[in-house]
Amino acid sequence: MSGRIVVTGAFSYIGAAVAEECLRRGFAVHTLTNRRPPEGTKITSAPLRFDAERLAEQLSGAYAFINTYWVRFPWAGLGFDTAVRNSAALLSAAARARVGRLVHVSVSNASDAPDLGYYAGKAAVERKVRDSGLSCAIVRPTLVVGPGDVLTNNIAWLLRKFPLFLLPGRGACSLQPVTLSDAARLIVDAALRVENLEVDAAGPEVFTFAEFVRAVASACGAHRIILPAPEPLVLGALELLNRPLRDIVLTREELIGLQRGLLLSKKAPLGRESVSEWLVVNGPKLGLEYVNDLDRHFGAGAGSPIASAPPG
Ligand SMILES: NC(=O)c1ccc[n+]([C@@H]2O[C@H](COP(=O)([O-])OP(=O)(O)OC[C@H]3O[C@@H](n4cnc5c(N)ncnc54)[C@H](OP(=O)(O)O)[C@@H]3O)[C@@H](O)[C@H]2O)c1
Structure with missing residues (x-):
């Protein structure tokens, strides 16, 4: 071509x-x-x-x-x-x-x-x-799970950093990452x-959010207490983190979208690769640094290629 x-x-x-x-x-x-x-x-x-x-x-x-x-x-x-x-x-x-x-x-x-x-x-x-x-x-x-993915990386970062991870609801909502x-x-x-x-x-695998967080935790070796919590408490905790991090860790809409199962496909999956396997291979590198999305788009990082961008 x-x-x-x-x-x-x-x-x-x-x-x-x-x-x-x-x-x-x-x-x-x-x-x-x-x-x-x-x-x-x-x-x-x-x-x-x-x-x-x-x-x-x-x-x-x-x-x-x-x-x-x-x-x-x-x-x-x-x-x-x-x-x-x-x-x-x-x-x-x-x-x-x-x-x-x-x-x-x-x-x-x-x-x-x-x-x-x-x-x-x-x-x-x-x-x-x-x-x-x-x-x-x-x-x-x-x-989309890969090097430079904000959400998966920052779940890993939270797991590495804190002794406790709060799961919105019971973490029972499903997602189908690719x-x-x-x-x-x-x-x-x-x-x-x-x-x-x-x-x-x-992708070919469906996880509950609780399973996804546990897969990330196990892949990066962060064995933490993962606790169900009411959504307002999770949002409050995220809000407390936003200030020192100078970022928006997760928006309320993203949380609602996740809970409504909007990250799940209704069709036969076209992705072939196992996200679980990707996590196992890449876990040791995941969440070592916090990825600041606000900085990436509006701060000092706005003009630079993001770290994982290939040189082409
Ligand atoms: N990442 C996921 O898991 C995921 C899941 C579902 C759907 N999507 C969709 O996939 C597409 C790409 O997402 P991505 O994760 O690759 O996002 P991204 O890295 O933020 O890139 C998105 C594109 O939008 C531009 N952009 C983002 N914020 C901007 C801003 N404030 N001002 C001007 N331009 C801005 C970026 O410009 P620069 O080139 O200047 O950075 C880039 O061209 C989006 O439509 C997203 O909604 C992503």
């Missing part, structure tokens, strides 16, 4: 794995990002600014455009409404540039939680993707198809 694929965020998390997979399959990769390129990268880049005309120039002639752009939580005046508008600018630029294929990275069960801003915004963008008139795919990951490399493979596979397509990126 050859040609040029434009990917947002090739020096961030999922975008980096997607870019690496595109390079591995013989494509040239151009990225839209506000991070500086890692030294020696083969990936060309331009700033991610939401000006449809400039974006269309960047996308012109692309075999495919893979869009990973989104915000995890509202911050510094950048809310989900802005993220929907910015996504619309990206999609209209892709249509103007007549890219050969549009792959949009959404989230599992995007349409099932209209009361949650993250999901409502994702569902609104999915509708715009369907209306784009382009050959398109929507790929919906559950929880490895980063499986997610990247499914996203790039979707770019190479021609028909319109909507798939989940979910």
